[in-house]
Amino acid sequence: MWYLERPSVFNGEIMKININGHVENVKASNLYDLVLEKELQLDSVIIEHNLKIKRRDSWPTEKIMENDTIEILRFVGGG
């Protein structure tokens, strides 16, 4: 898949962010790399970054900053 061939832009720095209600250290500096770092399928998750939904095509340019709040969501079974 095309996104797996994209070179990593991890710059080696580790940031502390809030993901899905937990504080975590991540290497990714943008949303796209964060999805890869978490080994999630790019086409099945939805990302809310500091309470704003971010479109999939903007993920590579959405920079992650220290202390950001990120929700990674998906649709599940429900009635």
Next chain:
Amino acid sequence: MESGLILGGKSFTNRLFTGTGKFRSKKLISKMLEASGSEMITIALRRVDLTSKEENILEYIPDNVTLLPNTSGARTAGEAVRIANIAREAGCGNFIKIEIITDMKYLMPDNEETLNATRLLAEDGFIVLPYINPDLPLAKKLEEAGAAAIMPLGSAIGSNRGIRTRELIEILIDCCSVPIIVDAGIGKPSHAAAAMEMGADAVLVNTAISAAHDPVRMGEAFSYAVKAGRMAFLAKLTEESKEANASSPLTGFLR
């Protein structure tokens, strides 16, 4: 032939709406949809479990089936609005089932918060289907607020106890101008048929199908029940009476 049920400008020929919760395998969802012919299905939004691999449920729902995201997990109108916006942004369309619950024992919907959320979301262009405890004054306020349909509960979610709120739902059917979709508590096809015979416009069934031993066959059974109930309603049921009314002539006996 009867024209379909119109919701948000879309016509639904099949009046059985289904849910995606509690299926043993997600593959059964597509098979159930095929067997039942259901054209509308609910989904929920949750945080990804970052520690486990999960499948994408949308892969199992064909394009011709309308998605009805619900706001389950919301405890206030504000939370429901947030979930609705995320679902729309994620490309799930404009339909939203408002489900606002704070009572965790009976999962009773909070009617007041549901009305607040309906106002906000209908104004914002959503096709709003609020899940409520059947109450006529509330239903009229929901209509005014722009609800596309009203979804009264038959009994508690997942309880399979059938249409325990029958009299209250009958009042809604009598007095509301928007479609009435009976949601929650329908445990068997006969319950669904009963709701349709009463004049409900559609029913939403999840647990009774997904938790059945054979969800695919059960989906088909519900589809027949809903069609039969609807047809009986249109054909107009005969009156009940306490005493017998002979079906054979009471004259010309051979005796």
